[in-house]
Amino acid sequence: MREQYFDKMLYGGDYNPEQWPKDIWEEDMRMFNEAHINSATINVFSWARLQPSENEYDFSELDAVIERLAKEDMEIVLGTSTAAIPAWMCRKFPDVTRVDFEGRKHKFGHRHNHCPNSPSFKRFASELVHRLAQRYSGHPNLKIWHISNEYSGECYCEQCEKAFRVWVKDKYETIEVVNEAWNMSFWGHTLYEFDDIVVPNYLGDGIHDTAAAFAGLSIDYRRFNSDSLLNNFKMERDIIRLYDKETPTTTNLMGTYKGLDYFKWAKEMDIVSWDNYPSYNTPLSHTAMNHDLMRGLKGGESFMLMEQTPSQQNWQPYNALKRPGKMRVQSYQSIAHGADSIQFFQLRRSKGAVEKFHGAVIEHAGHSNTRVYREVMELGRELKRLGDDLIGAETKARVGILFDWDNYWALEYTSGPSVALRYVDQIQRYYDACYSRHVDIDMLHMDSKFSKYDIVLAPVLYMVKEGVSEKIDAFVSQGGTFLTTYMSGIVDQSDNVHLGGYPGPLRETLGIWVEEIDALAPGTTNILATEAALFSQGRYKCEMLCDLVHLESAEMVVAYNSDFYKGMPAVTKNRFGSGEAWYVGTVPEQTMLNELIAHILTEKEIETFDDVPEGVEIASRVKGEKTFYFIMNHRNDVQQFHSSFKGCTDVLTNQKVSDKIQLEPFDVKLLVKK
Ligand SMILES: [Zn+2]
Structure with missing residues (x-):
C-alpha cells in the first residue's frame, strides 16, 4: 500500500539564508508568501557552520532559520548537510577525501567529495546526524528529511580497496569463484588470494568510464561503489529513525545518472525525489522518460521534484532563459508524470561562487518586479487552487520498458562491436516510439510484475541475469507481447557470454539465433526491405549494428536488402504460448521504429493519440474515478488539433473544451474525464 505524504503540493525550493544578512530574511518571507511558496529546503550544505571544528557544534543559526520559516508555517525539507565536508576535517583527517580514477588523492575542495568508506567521514557524519535528528525531530514544520545531496562519483582509495575485497568475498566466498566470475584466466590474471584484488581504476584494469579490461571486475566495482554510498545514506537514515519514526526520508536523485543503481536505492527511501535540469536542446521525451523512471523506482509511486531552475542554469555550455510560460509547462510535465511537489533551486540567487548565474525565484535584483518572480507567483496561485486534487494520482500504464543499471554498466564497458552504442540512447529510441503516440509508460525493473502489462519492451537487454529469461517466458506464454533488440541475451551477471549462440537464454522465446x-x-547504412502491411514505406535505412539472424520458430517481418546478408531477417516475430516475442536485430530509422511500435500498440488496443502536432505532449494520471489528461504545448507558438476530449472540463480555467483543442505558446490544459 502506497503512503500518502502530502495533503497539498509542496511548492518552494532550496533556501540558503546563511548566505545573507538577517534583514534580508524578512523580505524573503514577504515574497515567499506573495508567491504562494509553502516550503523551503534548508541546511543542504551547512556542515562547516554547524560544526566549525572537531569538538564544536553550533545550531543557533539553523534554529533561527527554522523558527523564522515556522512562523510563516512553511513546510521544511531538512537537509543533513553531509554532501560537502568542512575544511578542518580534510586538514586533520585526510582519509575523508577521495582518490579518483587516475589515482590522485584529492584535497579539500568542491562537494560530493567524501570517501564513502572513510572511517572519519562515517564517524563525523553520524555524530552530526545524531545531533540534528535529536534536535529537530518532532518539529511540527519538519516535513521531509533530505539526506545528503545528489550522491555521486566514485572513490578508488586504499580503504575502498580493502572494503571492496570484503564485498567480493561476501558475494563469491572463494577466490576460485572470483576467478571464474571475472574470467581471470584471460591474460594470466589468476588471483591467488583476496589481497590480490585491486580497484579497477587507471592504475589497475580500468581503461576509462566506458571501457574496462575485465568488465566483470569493473561492473562489480560499480555495484560496490553504489552500495558504499547507499550505506552512507542508510547510516544517516537509521540514525534519524532512532529519534523520528515517521517523517519520510529522501535524497535527490538525477534521472538516468549512471553511477548508482537507483532501483536498489529507492528500496531504502520513503519517497523518491529528483532534480530536473533539461538543457536548451534536451528532447522533451528525454525529460518525460526521466520522470517515468523516477516514478518507476518505487513501482509507480509519485515522487518529489526536488529541484528545477525557474529560469536559467549556469553549468551547461549555453544556458538559455526559459521563455515566458516554459517553466510552467515544464512544471506540469513533472506533475503529469508523477510529481507531487514543485521545488526550485533556488529561492534566492547566490551572490558569488559557481552558481551565481544559476537562476532563482528571487534574482540578483532582489525585488519582486521580475518576469521570473511573476511566473513563479502565477504558478503558485494555480497549484494552490488545485489543492490535493492530483496528490497521489497514479499512472495506469499498459506498456513497460525495462531499465537496468547492471545492463547500463555492462553494455558500456563492452569493448566492441561499436563505440556508438550507449545504453540510455537505445532505451530512449523505444521510449520515443511510444511517446510519439502519447502512450503512458512505466519504466520497469527486473523485479517488476510484468503480468500487469500488455507490452514489455526490453531494448539492449545485454545482461540476462538469473531468473530473468524465465520471467520473460512466463509473461509471453501467458499472452504478453515482448520485444527486445540487438545486443540482448549475450552475457550473464558477470559479463561472461551465454554460450550456444545469441541471444542465449532468450533464444527459444524469440525463436531465432544470431x-x-x-x-x-558512422554514415554507413544498410537498407531494410519491408513487405508487411504495417509499414508505410517499402524501404528504410538502418545503422550502427546489424545482427545476422537465423529463424528457428519465428517468422521474418523485415529483411536486410544489401551487403552479403541481404535477404536475412532483421526484424522477427515469434508466437510463444499465447503471446508474441519480437526481435529487432538492427537500429532502424526512427520512423520505421515508430510504425512498428504503433502496430504493436494497436494489436493490444492501447489508447494512442494520433495527429497531435509536434511539441504537444499528452499524459494522464488517475485518481479515484477521475482521469486527468495533461495537454502540454512545449513550443513557443500556437498549436491546434482535433481530439476526442470534447466536453471535458479544463480544471485550470473551468471551461469546457470543444473537439478542437487550441493551445497558446507553452500552454497547458488539464482536462478531467469522469
Ligand atoms: Zn575511498
Whole structure:
C-alpha cells in the first residue's frame, strides 16, 4: 500500500539564508508568501557552520532559520548537510577525501567529495546526524528529511580497496569463484588470494568510464561503489529513525545518472525525489522518460521534484532563459508524470561562487518586479487552487520498458562491436516510439510484475541475469507481447557470454539465433526491405549494428536488402504460448521504429493519440474515478488539433473544451474525464 505524504503540493525550493544578512530574511518571507511558496529546503550544505571544528557544534543559526520559516508555517525539507565536508576535517583527517580514477588523492575542495568508506567521514557524519535528528525531530514544520545531496562519483582509495575485497568475498566466498566470475584466466590474471584484488581504476584494469579490461571486475566495482554510498545514506537514515519514526526520508536523485543503481536505492527511501535540469536542446521525451523512471523506482509511486531552475542554469555550455510560460509547462510535465511537489533551486540567487548565474525565484535584483518572480507567483496561485486534487494520482500504464543499471554498466564497458552504442540512447529510441503516440509508460525493473502489462519492451537487454529469461517466458506464454533488440541475451551477471549462440537464454522465446553482429561505421547504412502491411514505406535505412539472424520458430517481418546478408531477417516475430516475442536485430530509422511500435500498440488496443502536432505532449494520471489528461504545448507558438476530449472540463480555467483543442505558446490544459 502506497503512503500518502502530502495533503497539498509542496511548492518552494532550496533556501540558503546563511548566505545573507538577517534583514534580508524578512523580505524573503514577504515574497515567499506573495508567491504562494509553502516550503523551503534548508541546511543542504551547512556542515562547516554547524560544526566549525572537531569538538564544536553550533545550531543557533539553523534554529533561527527554522523558527523564522515556522512562523510563516512553511513546510521544511531538512537537509543533513553531509554532501560537502568542512575544511578542518580534510586538514586533520585526510582519509575523508577521495582518490579518483587516475589515482590522485584529492584535497579539500568542491562537494560530493567524501570517501564513502572513510572511517572519519562515517564517524563525523553520524555524530552530526545524531545531533540534528535529536534536535529537530518532532518539529511540527519538519516535513521531509533530505539526506545528503545528489550522491555521486566514485572513490578508488586504499580503504575502498580493502572494503571492496570484503564485498567480493561476501558475494563469491572463494577466490576460485572470483576467478571464474571475472574470467581471470584471460591474460594470466589468476588471483591467488583476496589481497590480490585491486580497484579497477587507471592504475589497475580500468581503461576509462566506458571501457574496462575485465568488465566483470569493473561492473562489480560499480555495484560496490553504489552500495558504499547507499550505506552512507542508510547510516544517516537509521540514525534519524532512532529519534523520528515517521517523517519520510529522501535524497535527490538525477534521472538516468549512471553511477548508482537507483532501483536498489529507492528500496531504502520513503519517497523518491529528483532534480530536473533539461538543457536548451534536451528532447522533451528525454525529460518525460526521466520522470517515468523516477516514478518507476518505487513501482509507480509519485515522487518529489526536488529541484528545477525557474529560469536559467549556469553549468551547461549555453544556458538559455526559459521563455515566458516554459517553466510552467515544464512544471506540469513533472506533475503529469508523477510529481507531487514543485521545488526550485533556488529561492534566492547566490551572490558569488559557481552558481551565481544559476537562476532563482528571487534574482540578483532582489525585488519582486521580475518576469521570473511573476511566473513563479502565477504558478503558485494555480497549484494552490488545485489543492490535493492530483496528490497521489497514479499512472495506469499498459506498456513497460525495462531499465537496468547492471545492463547500463555492462553494455558500456563492452569493448566492441561499436563505440556508438550507449545504453540510455537505445532505451530512449523505444521510449520515443511510444511517446510519439502519447502512450503512458512505466519504466520497469527486473523485479517488476510484468503480468500487469500488455507490452514489455526490453531494448539492449545485454545482461540476462538469473531468473530473468524465465520471467520473460512466463509473461509471453501467458499472452504478453515482448520485444527486445540487438545486443540482448549475450552475457550473464558477470559479463561472461551465454554460450550456444545469441541471444542465449532468450533464444527459444524469440525463436531465432544470431550468428554474427556487424558494426557499421558512422554514415554507413544498410537498407531494410519491408513487405508487411504495417509499414508505410517499402524501404528504410538502418545503422550502427546489424545482427545476422537465423529463424528457428519465428517468422521474418523485415529483411536486410544489401551487403552479403541481404535477404536475412532483421526484424522477427515469434508466437510463444499465447503471446508474441519480437526481435529487432538492427537500429532502424526512427520512423520505421515508430510504425512498428504503433502496430504493436494497436494489436493490444492501447489508447494512442494520433495527429497531435509536434511539441504537444499528452499524459494522464488517475485518481479515484477521475482521469486527468495533461495537454502540454512545449513550443513557443500556437498549436491546434482535433481530439476526442470534447466536453471535458479544463480544471485550470473551468471551461469546457470543444473537439478542437487550441493551445497558446507553452500552454497547458488539464482536462478531467469522469
Ligand atoms: Zn575511498
